[in-house]
Every structure is written in C-alpha cells, then in structure tokens.
Amino acid sequence: MSFPMILPPPSPALSPVCPHQRHVGKALPPEMVTRLYNGMKALDLPGKGQRPSDGISREQFTVSMSHLLKGSSEEKSLVVLKMISATEEPVKAGEVQKFAQDLVGAVVHVLHHRKLLRGWEGQAVPDANPRIRELAAQLLSEVKLQGGRKPAGPQWQDCACDRAVVEDWVFRVPHVASFLSVVIHRGLALMPSSLDLATLVPQRQVAQGREFESLLDVPSLVYINSHLPAELRHRWRLLFASELHGHSFAQLLGHIVHQGPCVTLLEDHDGHVFGGFASCSWEVKPQFQGDSRCFLFSISPQMAVFTHTGYNNHFMYLNHGQQTIPNGLAKNGKSILDVDPEAQALLEISGRTLHSHGLREASAE
Template sequence: MNPPLLPFSSPSLPCLMSPSGMRQAVKDILRNPKPRGFCFCDWAKGPSINVVAWELGRGGSQGKILATAGPEGGTASGLAPEPLVSASLASARWVPTGLPPVATTTGHQQEYRTAPSETHRGSRCTRAQMGNSRSHAGPRLCPRFLPQEQAEIDKLFDALTAGQGGRTGVPAQAFSLQALKSYLGQALPAHMVARLYDGMRGVDPARKAQVPSESVSREQFVLAMSHLLKGDATERSALILKMISKTGGPVRAHEVQRFTEDLVGSVAHVLAHRQELRGWLAKTPVTASPRVQALATQLLSEMRLPGGEVFLSPQWLDRDCDHAVLEDWVSRVPHVATFLSVVVHRGFLPRSSPLPLATLVPKRIMDPGQDFESVLDVLSVIYINSHLPREQQHCWRLLFSSQLHGHSFSQLCGRMTQRGPCVTLLEDHDGHVFGGFASCSWEVKPQFQGDNRCFLFSICPSMAVYTHSGYNDHYMYLNHSQQTIPNGLGMGGQHHYFGLWVDADFGKGHSKAKPTCTTYNSPQLSAQEEFRFDKMEVWAVGESEESLLATSKKSILDVDPEAQALLEISGRARHSEGLREVPDCDQ
C-alpha cells in the first residue's frame, strides 16, 4: 500500500478547474523562473485528481512538464504549492511520498514514489506524520531533503559535533553554541549565530519538551534546516518565534523588529564575507547601517497585528505578536523566507543545495576603467530589484553618472535614450535618495510615454515603492530644447507638478505631492519640494539591446515556455529536441 501524498495547502491561491484551469496553471507556473513543484488535489475525495510537476530551465527561458496524472475530464478543487515555493530563491523540488499509478489525460501510466532513503537516520517520518497537516497543530516533523541533500546535512552535523564527545555534559551526538560559532567563524554576525542556535535547540521532534534542550541533536538540526530551507510559512514562523524568544511564546513587536534588523544585516554581512556582492558595496558597519534599518522597517510595515492593524509607528512596538501574526507575515512577505535561505546557505555553504543569487543581487556592469561610489548599496539594490520584472533582474548596466559624465542634461539624454528599461535615481542635498523605474526606452519627445509597469521609489530615509494608481498615464516624460513646454525628465503627475522632476537646468528638481502624486500615489520623495542635487545615476536593467538581437533567432518554443509546456502536456513530441543547441541567454 502506498503512503499518502504529502498534504500542502495554500488558501490564498485561487481554485482552478480543468482543463482551462490546467492551462492557466501552466501559464502562471512558467511565468516564474525558479524550479517549483505543484499538485492539483481534491482532499475531499482522497487521492489527487490531477498532478503536475515541472522544472524550469536556465534563465526561465525553458519550461518542461514532467508529468500529468488524472482521469479524463477530472477537475481540481485546489492548487497546493510545495512549501518551499514561498522562498523566492529557494531551490525547490517536488517530492511526493507516493502516488498510485493513474491514467493521465494522454492515456499514459505514471507512478511516483520516493526511495526508502528519503527517511533518514535521526529524522524518520511515521505514516501519521505524513498525513493531512490539519490533523494536528504545529509544523510537520518530516524533513524534505533528497538523499544527496541529506548526505550534505549529515556532513555538516558531523563537522559541528567533531570533538564534542569529550566535553562534560555535552552528548556525543549533539553540538553546543560554541561549536556552532567556531564552525561559522566570521561568516555570520554573532547575534545571528546565537539566534540560529536557539531556534535549532527549540525544535521538539517528540512534541513533549517544555523548555529548549541544552544542545542541538542530529534530529533537531535536520528538522531545523528543513524548516529553514524547505519549510512553509507555518514551519518557518514557528522557528522564527524560537529564534526571537527561547520560550517560543508570544513576543513583543519591538523584539520582532530587532530580529528583522539582525536578519537584514546578516544578509549583507554574509554576502560581503563570501565576496558575493557582484560588484555592489555593503555599507560599513553593516549592522549599524541606516539602510539595514530602512529595509527592516519596510518589511515590518507589511505585518498585520491582531485586529488587522498595520505596523506603522513606534506606538505599536509594545504590541504582542503570536505565531499566527508571524505566520501571516512570513506568508505575505517573501523577503523573510528568502533572507533566511541566504543566511543559512551562505553561512553553512551546503554544496548539494545551491542557491542562485542572480535574481536577488543583479550583477553590476560598468565600462572598463570606470569606478565610482554609487549612492546604492547592496540592500538598496536587492529591494529595488525585487520589484522589477523577472526578466530584468539579472544585471544592471551603468548608463549615466553625474560623477563620471558631468552635470549635463545633454549628456544625460544622450546616454539614456533608446537603451531599454532603466532605473533612475538621485540623492538631494539633504541626503534623501529616491528615483523611478522606466519600463521601456526613454525617448525625447513632448508627449508622455511608458506604461503601468513604471514606478517611483524611495531608498533613504525610508524604503518604499509606489506603483501606478490608474488615475492617468503620465508615467514618463523627457523633453529637451522646446520653447513652450517644460524641458526636463519627469515621472508622474503633470507639467510643473511632477512626482519626480529633473530640470534641464541640471542640478535642480522638484517632487510635488499634495497629498500624493496622481499617477503613482507617491508622497513627496525629496526633503524639500524644490530640491537641488549633485549625484544622479541611470542604470539599464536586464539584457542589452545587442543581447536581445542576438537571441531573437530562437525557436518560438524557446522564447515562449508556455507554448513548449502546453505542447508537451498534450503528448506531442518536439522533433527538433536534441538536434540543435538552444541559445544561452547569458551569452
């Protein structure tokens, strides 16, 4: 008898019906380039009706349906993601514990079953533990590592416990806080190492302990790493609660704030330590950087306190935050899960579970011989980059810098027009850093341009992104050498009243909003409504025009992964598969 399929739930996702639901699901799946696994399930009827598993190729340019299962004409009452999908950079794999063979929509037979090695020493899962998650409270206690990943985790634990057996009071199969500090060295800040240790020793596999253990056992370590790297919002939030409070009970909002600042600072710290900043800088000292506090405050602004209140001001710092509040926060703010994954991956460096950083930290590209200190640091780039379209997150190319190219509006126009999507930002004389994203190439003309993918943003003193309001289409404006209409660069609002304006008299600008910009709902971005600035930068994001032209000769199935996926899901073969080499997007 086959064990049941691991139950996953996500009430926030819409119900889907087949076959149109299947088609829409494939479209939604392939819109996101990280490897993922989903299943279509009808829990009321027991076994799954439809099962879809897939993986995506490099750069998100290719998609492949691995299998479909379900009776002809079957429907799906719920879309349930594998929990690791919540981490935006997680290396997820769909691993069902077993599925009886059933007829697929194309008439084939498919069977999926994990090997017995999926339950490993120190982390065996019972049939009851693999049942529906609604049958008991709290996070599931079944680690989700594949055999290769489990072997790497075992090696990490063996390294942590090396030399521990001879110490009084410390079991041979457990490690202490000092052992964890010695192993990680300077890779992570000491306060984050202590938080990770508290979270690990607070894991209770038997669900009987009233207080955390004195050291971390193998089973605790495996489960903690599973929850951190492959857990759902319930599991991650439970571990976060233990990382904040040793008792694991409700905590105050100011304690969550300190944890969030520690988490954000640790990301910048570990990327700098591992030399993976990809050309960007980390403000030093990292933990005291205003950018750390700004990004942490932005993440906390998404938290919903009991009663639906929003974390808005210091008056909320004494409010209680229980597990439900943290779970809701983790599920709605993907940066939390992503940052936890970065801290663990780059702290412990497990080789069998790579964590690609290309879409988290874009590569900084500059012409040879150019070097300057950008007003952006790595945390600012991570935040802005996360709001860009996925295909434009891999690299940023410098087009203009007032420090390199001079204080010239003519130079600005000459270097930024017809160069594709751009991020423009500046720092006023009061230290405010802000800018906007232009979703298409800038053109010098007297009309507004752009589309609703454009947005304005603030970096300092606070981080925020302001998207289109739908009120008007005044997204972008660039004009030069005209007599009767304004000459300059603008985003949002209207003539003489822009959300962001850089005057043709370079060094002057304004940000007018009473109370907000009509196009983007943004407040005043600068310290003063009429401001002056010395530093301005323009970065082209995504593939260059030359690279796009070089890859334009791809097959339609290479360009459109949805078309490829739907072809395969219908059971039709790709006769050119294996006969030609698909162009590499990175070349």
Template structure:
C-alpha cells in the same frame, strides 16, 4: 530511540532533499559535531553525535556570520521538539533537529517555519514584542549583507562602491515591519509597533506575506552555514537577490544605493530584468548637464533613475521602457517611483492615469526635463532641463503612483544622480545607442554649427561597455 511515528516524520523531512543534498547536510553536521564525536570515540563510548552552540560559534561566528545570528540559528535548531516534551529541550542539537531545521526553513511553508522563527526572535514561549521582531529583522538583513560580502557573492557590488549599509539595514527592516498586520487588519506604526505584543498567528501571516524573510533566512543558512549553497535547487529569488553590477569597477564611484536597497528595489523589477544593472550615467562621472544625461540614457532599454537632493534625501524611479526624447508621456504600468532615504519604499501605479515617464529637451512649448508620474508642473519626480533643479509635487499623493513628496522640499536642488540600465541591452540599442542628443535633436545640432562648435560632443561619448 525515536518511536515509529517520529521516525516516519523524520523520514518525510529527509525525503525533501535529493541524495546529494542529504550528503551535503550530513557532511556539515559531521564537521560541526566532529569534536564531540571523536572525544567520545576515544573513551570507547559510541555516543550520539550532537552539535553545541560552542561548535556553531567556533565554525561561523564573525566570519561568515555575525555572532547574534549564530545564536539565533542555534535557538531555532534547539526549538525543534523531537519527543513532544518541550520542557526537556537539550542544549545540544541532534542530527534530527538539524535536518528538520533545514527542511522547514529551506523547503517548508509559513506554517512549518513559524515555530522556529518565533524561537529565533525570542527564546521564551508566547507573544513577542515588536522591538524583538525589529532586532531579529535587522540582524537577518545585516547577516545577509555580511555573508554575501564574505562569500564574494555581491556580483560586482561591494561595501566600498555602495552607500554605507547601516542606515539601509534599518530602512529595509522598517519597511518589512510596516507589513505586520494585526488580526483586525490594522498596521501598527512607530513607537506603538515596538511596544506591542504580537502572537504567533500574526507573525506567521507576516512571514507568509513578506517573502524577503524566508529568502533572507535561506541565504543566511546556505551561505552562512555553507550548506546546499551550490546545489541546483537554488530558487530564482536567491539567484537574482542581488543583480550583477557593471560599469562601476575602477571608477572610484560610490553609488547612491546601499546593498539592502539594491536587494529591495531589484525584487520589484520585472523578473526578466533582475539579473543585471549597468551604470549608464553618473553626474559625478559625466558632469552636471542635461544633454549629457539624455545622451547617456536614451534608447538604452529599461532604467533606474536615482538621485539625491541637497538635504540628503535619496529617491528615484524605474522606467520600464527605453527613454525617448518626445513631447508625449511614455512607459507602462510596470514603472514605479521609490524612496531609499530617509525611508525605503516602492510606489506602484494606481491606474488613475498613464503619465508613467516623460523626457523632453529643446522644445519651446512643452516642459523640458525628465519626469515620472503626476502631470506637467506637478510631477511625482521631475528633473528640469535647467540641470540641478527639480520638484516632487505630490500633495497629498502623486496621482500616477500614489507616492508622497519624495524630496525634503517640494522644489529641490540636485546633489547627484545616477541612471542604471537593468536587464540585457535591447537589440536596437547597439545601433541607436550611438546617437547622442545631437542626432535626436537637429535644432541643437544646427545651433552648435552656427556657433562653430560642430560635433565637439563626439569626444565626450563613451564606447558602450562590454560585459566583463
């Protein structure tokens, strides 16, 4: 029997859960320990119920969780020391360990999570190698993608309509690992990081500063173990982890985004825009034309632009305001540039200038095209109105966003491009959205009429898609 101090500590853990949450945890534990409990009952012994690794694997492995993750969760549960004698940790998980595991990982601070996370990274005590942290992080991200897909919680995205998640998992893991900071403030990189030993305090600091680790663990526990997954305390960071996806269904399109990059980029958007993305333009659907691009994205509210160059690099930017065709810079300091492949990163504003976003068309004196960051002829990201050409001239860094060159070559050729509206459609867009570049630019209209092609683009316009 537990001593008083221990049972008080256990009661404190229990008290973090509402009564209905407690009964949810009880139910999952009873189901998992059921086999061992019933066998004991037959023998007439009232043994204490416990959960074995075998029971966890039988319940969760392959579907909904990759096996490696089930083992890591088990190691985390097993590491909870109820007696203070860590040497004698049992192979079986007691109810108290199960509850404290849930309490620390779902409700605890970095300090409470850290010993469990250390044991999930490595079963041996002491410092862990960078390579082990990398494997843990990749397993964690893979499990999030896997379990959300299995539970049908990807909200309109799926593994068929997005880029292969394999490279996205590795890219997001390296991005999160790049935040590991040694006691002296240095951030190790590359092979050096993988070989280096990290002690618990460094990893605790990392978990504290990198919210994704806790969020992903929470998703894996709630959706993987199917405990507390439908209850009201789900934090906003989980609810909007993946934005709802509109406008891609049934169109046979595979997005340039993969699931991990959607999760990462979405987390950098203003909170009120994280719940929904809606496809406005895809060069594969709407054709390779700058007029088409403008016609589909003007006055549609904040947007994400993503493109792929012929070398396979994938990158883009978030525009915080509706795009407007005009010869001035627009937007505000919430705009950012990002890279998805070969590496995943977000580059936010520096305060150096306000050249956030620019869109111009049909002017003789000013550059015509779509640009973000930097200055004319030296944009962090530029797509020329002569569709198909672009540049990312950021040597050594873009002045507005501190981004490096995003494309493989400074002057690139566009392979494909998508624009996603994020958040709810702005009020004004319902009326304005029906305008095309022809309405915005009377010159283009006059030119078309002269050549006898009056308003033919009417047929190309698509109705604004209702939310399904």
C-alpha cells in the same frame, strides 16, 4: 549529511560557538548564530520528549533546517518565533523588528564575507549601516497586527504578535524566506541552494577605469532589484553618472536614450535618495511614454515603492529643446508639474527654475 553541531556558550559568554569553526568561520554575525541556535534548540519534535541538553540533536538540526528552507509558512514561523524570542508566544512587535534587523544585517555580512557582491564590492561596508535598519523597517511595515492593523507610532513596539501574525508575515513577505536561505546556505555553507543570488544582487557592469561609489549599497540594491520585472534582475549596466559624465542634461540624454529599461537614482541637497524605474527605453518627445510597470521609489530616509495608481497613463516623460511645451525628465502618477511632489523633485533636483512653469494649461476651478 554532515552538519556543524552548534553548542551553547560557556558562561558568561552570550553567543553560542560552533566547534567546526573552520567550516563557518566569521561568515555569520554572532547575533544570527545565537538566533539559529535558539530556534533549533526550542524545536519540539513530534513523538519525542524534550530532555535537558546543552547541544542540539541531529533531529533538531535536520527538522529546523527543513522547516526554514523548504517548509510551509506555518513550519517556518515555528522556528522563526523561537529565533525571535525564547519565551512562549506571542512576541512583541519590537522584538520582530530587532529580528528583521539582525536578519538583514546577517545577509549583508554573508554577501560581503563570501565575496558574492557581483561587482558591488566597493560599496558601503555593512557595519553600522543605517540602510540595514531602513530595510528592516520596511519589512516590519508589512506586518499585520491583530485586527489587520499596521505598526504605527511609538506605542506599536509593545503590540503583541502571535503565531498567526508571524505566519502571515512570513507568508506575505518573500524576503524573509529568501534572507533565511542566504544565511543558511551561504553563511553555514551546508548544502547547495536553489536560490539564484542574481535575483537579489544583480551583476554590476561598469566600463574599466570608470569605477565609482554608487548611491546604492547592498540593502537598497536588494530592495529595488526585488521590485523589477524578473527578467531584468540579473544584470545592471551603468549608463550615466554625474560623477563621471558631468551635469549636462544633453549628456544625460546622450547616454540614456534608446538603451532599454533603466533605473534612475538621485540624491538631493538634504541627503534624501530616491528615483524611479522606467519600463522601456527613454525617447525624447512631447508625449508620455512607458506603462504600468513603472514605479517611483525612496531609499533614504525610508524605503518605499510607489506603483501605478490607475489615475492616468502619465508614466514617463522626457523632452528637450522645445520652446512651447514642458522640457525635462519625469516619472509621474498624476500631473507632471502640479500634483506629485516626487515628480516635481525630479525636475527641480538640480536647483534650477522650472522654465516651463508658465506654459501649463490653467486648471479648471
């Protein structure tokens, strides 16, 4: 197998260069090239003493690629730790955060550069995209520090993350391995990949002449798609957009009823982006519908998913034209009107009053 020999930069440059520049081109940001170089160069090969070298040997390249692509979480963490910091472990949580941000940024860059966006090409450009930082922060929130603590507060950046912490993070957060696969297979373009990109970026289907810029960009799209049932991750079809179809609730009903599972996305007047996944077709009726696969999510100002609590079966609700029972669309974990602020936001997003507010049953004291 041939491979591009990655060499260190001539002083005073900070990023390594690749002699086979035509092979890699600008597919990878220099920050990620630097991290790959550091991870390969620092890899200890069993039975072979380390000798000073300005380059990376074939053995170092092959073993590091094998670890990152096909290795166990223990093997992956060996290379990831050196990609995070060239110093001896442990690393700091702040360094893990910067690695996660560079990793997400590299994936977005690769997908744009290689034209692998599957119908999402018109969305926000990757440079200085705040949602790269938001997805990186979400990945970091999955880190369990020593003692099982979660990163929290401004002081967490100095918390130590040893090899066991990084290994646990790599094991429990599949996005880390998937993103590394995209960087190597699609960025370096070294070998065929078993990773189906459709599981990351679904095909976007919009009627000809009806293109518009979605509220979703690549990081948020990848995040939401990863939480859908596996059979629904390959293709998304636009049903309704207020920019195209107007703000009529009746128009919304006409486009989403009996169309199968769907993702609903909203933006409020403060720029917060959120929504929910409906696991089955919407039906207009005065009963709750759906199942435990439904979930709510937030995209901005932070990425998070809120799954079924088990409190009740109030998953989905859609009603219209009734005089004595609540009207509207909602996805909810407890009470459709009182308990869950996300559900209330779905009813109030248009700025209209809750006409059914006075029709609720009185709560028991």
